[in-house]
Amino acid sequence: NWTPAQIIEDQVARVREQVGERHVLLGLSGGVDSSVVAALLHRALGDQLTCVFVDNGLLRKDEGEQVMETFSRHMGVRVIRVDAEQRFLDKLRGESDPEAKRKIIGNTFIEVFDEEAGKIDNVDFLAQGTIYPDVIESAASKTGKAHVIKSHHNVGGLPETMKLKLVEPLRELFKDEVRRLGVELGLPADMVYRHPFPGPGLGVRILGEIKKEYADILRDADAIFIEELRRSGWYDKTSQAFAVFLPVKSVGVVGDGRRYEWVIALRAVETVDFMTARWAHLPYELLETVSNRIINEMEGVSRVTYDVSSKPPATIEWE
Ligand code: XMP
DSSP states (O other): OOOHHHHHHHHHHHHHHHHTTOEEEEEOOSSHHHHHHHHHHHHHHGGGEEEEEEEOSOSOTTHHHHHIIIIIIITOOEEEEEEOHHHHHHHHTTOOOHHHHHHHHHHHHHHHHHHHHHHSTTEEEEEOOOOHHHHHHHHHHHTTOSOOOSOOOSSSSHHHHHOOEEEOTTTTOOHHHHHHHHHHTTOOHHHHTOOOOOTTGGGGTBOSSOOHHHHHHHHHHHHHHHHHHHHHTOGGGSSEEEEEEEEEEEEEEETTEEEEEEEEEEEEEEOSSSSSBEEOOOOHHHHHHHHHHHHHHOSSEEEEEEOOOOBTTSOSSOO
8 A cells, every 4th residue: 555655765766776877768658657757757857857858740839848847847857858740741641540549659669769769879778658557458459369459559669679677666556556656756637547548549549641731720628628628627527538529621601601521529528447438418508608619710511410329349549
């Protein structure tokens, strides 16, 4: 029965012993796990830690700014931000297959990360936000037990190409323990208790081919949805909620004219393990507010729909 403070103290000591005076590199994504590793390693190692944050152009609204604000300005962590939006968009152009898009995004991330790592001198260790369920999952997939429907790129890939020793201070912890550590380390609660966000980001929430125009529209619609969920108290009652961009045009009437604009789908689910999920029974008034705001405040969207599919058979993400 350890307290978060004791776990931190213990891990700080272990990391210091493992790393000594040498340097550690961490890929910071803005997600809970890598954020907690960053805060923990910063406490243990200070300037011996360098984080690389790759902006792939498929992040949520203001996400890059928030990461820099929290870690660089607020906590004084050394963070290199790489603006790789154009590079990701170029690689993704013309590709509409979901698994192919995932592979491109994962591989491009590794390329960009490797390049940045190569510019930093004297790196001996690579830190990763691997948590206990990841360890179990990748062990299971090696023995062929896991049914891998989608190629998650959170674990694997990097260590082989980097030839660095691994630092994985969260390896023995469950998600709720990681969150409690994050709070204890001073991370903002809304970062630590954020819904999960897939590695390929908005790349799997823009159906089919990815374009910057689509990503920009989706970011704004998603931000409105999340803002209203938080305002109404529903954010914490749902396990994951987000907007999806549908690349189809639907008719809308604006003044005297008819316009064909894009369609946004809203998805919100309740789940414990993300293997099965029920669509969240959000109040009609809330859905009405979100829909009105998206259609009235944004250009380019004429219609909003709510996804009432459960998993199985529908997955949580649309791709
Ligand atoms: P699905 O859509 O399979 O999602 O019901 C289950 C959970 O996994 C997340 N997800 C991903 N996470 N890379 C990730 O890191 C991916 O490619 C990916 N696909 C789905 C999804 O957001 C949900 O939490």
